[in-house]
């Protein structure tokens with residue numbers, strides 16, 4: 120090292136020493152911001168003015184300013200930290216959902232608990248902010264309870280139905296030799312009924328006859344233009360004698376007529392029923408001179424016209440009729456209204472709609488509206504003027520009083536009491552399952568209707584009426600009902616078991632279609648043949664026959680007659696004869712296929728247990744249908760009435776070989792066809 124370098128080193132040492140001393144002196148002087156701590160960082164040593172051993176005032180001021188600056192920067196840093204957390208820092212864990220204190224929860228039970236995870240973390244240096252005020256909660260949307268069926272049914276209930284007369288089915292009146300019973304029947308009719316073996320009037324007849332055959336003979340007149348009779352709707356169980364309840368008053372009233380006019384019209388849904396009701400009219404009205412006609416389409420139109428109308432050639436505004444009573448189906452009735460000259464309904468005194476719910480459910484070219492129009496007098500402008508040079512008087516044209524204005528030459532005498540003349544037609548509606556639908560009832564244009572409901576007493580009138588509105592139909596008291604739940608493949612076997620073990624003969628078996636009917640009858644025949652061939656039974660084979668719409672009317676009549684004569688044991692049919700048909704010896708009804716609704720069930724079951732006789736109704740229910748069927752019964756309030764019969768595999772085992780054999784034979788037949 121050279122001398123010059125040594126000099127430099129010495130100078131430097133001196134400088135450092137001096138610096139050290141200055142620092143010592145500075146420490147000895149109490150610093151104004153000792154709390155902040157001495158820090159020489161940031162002090163420009165090179166520019167420092169402290170060259171002496173004591174700090175002068177300017178130097179102290181500088182130190183203070185530096186300390187202030189440092190405090191300011193620290194505060195700024197802290198503020199930055201709280202307002203914007205450093206992204207490099209670890210993200211804060213979401214806080215747990217805060218629970219409301221029980222006081223808050225109790226104070227506002229319906230407030231929504233606001234999750235607090237998203238709120239900023241509480242600053243520990245500042246006092247904890249109060250919990251966010253709870254928001255008023257809107258109630259959650261809820262669906263109102265569906266109104267009860269009973270409530271719905273009672274709404275819009277026809278006022279006349281609400282005032283219906285409830286009749287106990289147990290009521291009956293012994294039929295005396297004279298009118299002590301108040302039924303209004305004449306001696307001839309009573310005599311005829313006795314000849315037919317009828318000794319008492321059933322509930323529906325006891326109630327209806329006094330209404331239709333009032334003691335005041337004037338009210339039995341054939342025309343009542345100024346005192347039109349009230350219409351009547353009757354709901355009574357199957358087999359309770361509704362047919363006689365309208366046949367008797369019609370015969371009794373019309374027997375007083377001199378001239379034959381179409382005065383009673385009976386509309387029925389099927390040809391078979393038309394035939395049956397005609398037989399009743401002819402039996403009861405025997406010897407009274409009343410002419411009964413039918414119109415069903417079974418014969419040619421021209422043939423029917425010739426049976427119904429006497430004069431087809433001249434124009435008669437009063438119509439012309441060969442019959443007093445016409446029993447018909449609605450379709451054919453409309454055909455005659457449109458296509459048969461002088462076929463008129465203006466003289467009608469009675470219009471009966473039997474099985475009313477069924478007829479009103481079907482439109483048949485809007486038959487009801489057209490029939491109602493034909494019973495009402497048209498305006499005078501609709502009158503057809505007589506041919507020039509001719510006069511309608513004294514032509515033998517007799518109009519009903521309400522239609523007289525159609526006669527142009529007839530003198531009209533106006534008085535102060537010029538009352539409007541009304542048609543005299545009294546509408547009578549009957550069914551075991553009468554509808555309560557206000558729309559359908561309104562379409563009938565009933566005049567001050569009176570309802571009669573024959574049903575087991577419930578004690579409460581309103582409850583009884585509600586039963587009608589809820590379609591909880593009354594069944595015959597003598598009917599026993601059973602159901603057998605089984606596998607679909609075992610249904611025929613269960614049926615054969617019922618036939619052979621429960622003596623289900625003299626029976627009607629209802630299927631769902633004509634095809635099922637035919638198939639079942641064939642299977643039945645094969646089963647009986649196989650069983651007889653195996654010598655399985657000594658009893659005579661059971662004879663089953665199909666009764667379906669595929670057969671001609673003549674074939675149907677023959678089969679029905681054979682069944683009535685007990686030459687056939689079982690009639691297998693579709694719902695063609697589920698309504699109205701009256702065969703007294705039917706002891707069992709089997710619904711081989713479950714009925715689609717309660718009305719069908721009621722009418723099928725009602726083919727037995729008629730007129731107070733005993734009868735059994737069986738329903739074979741496939742396992743997958745059981746829920747639906749039971750639900751249907753439950754809604755109709757009928758679940759308890761139907762007992763469940765169990766048929767074990769063991770019981771069926773004995774019949775299985777014959778069934779297998781019958782199945783094979785059936786397959787062969789279908790394969791051939």
Ligand SMILES: Nc1ncnc2c1ncn2[C@@H]1O[C@H](COP(=O)(O)OP(=O)(O)OP(=O)(O)O)[C@@H](O)[C@H]1O
Pocket residue numbers: 316317318319320321324355356357358359360361362363550551698699700701703725729730
């Ligand atoms: N007063 C009576 N005495 C004895 N038998 C009667 C009496 N009235 C009716 N019957 C018989 O009762 C049976 C059933 O009558 P009807 O066919 O009129 O029943 P219904 O009420 O019309 O039944 P459905 O609703 O099934 O048509 C018939 O065989 C009829 O002859």
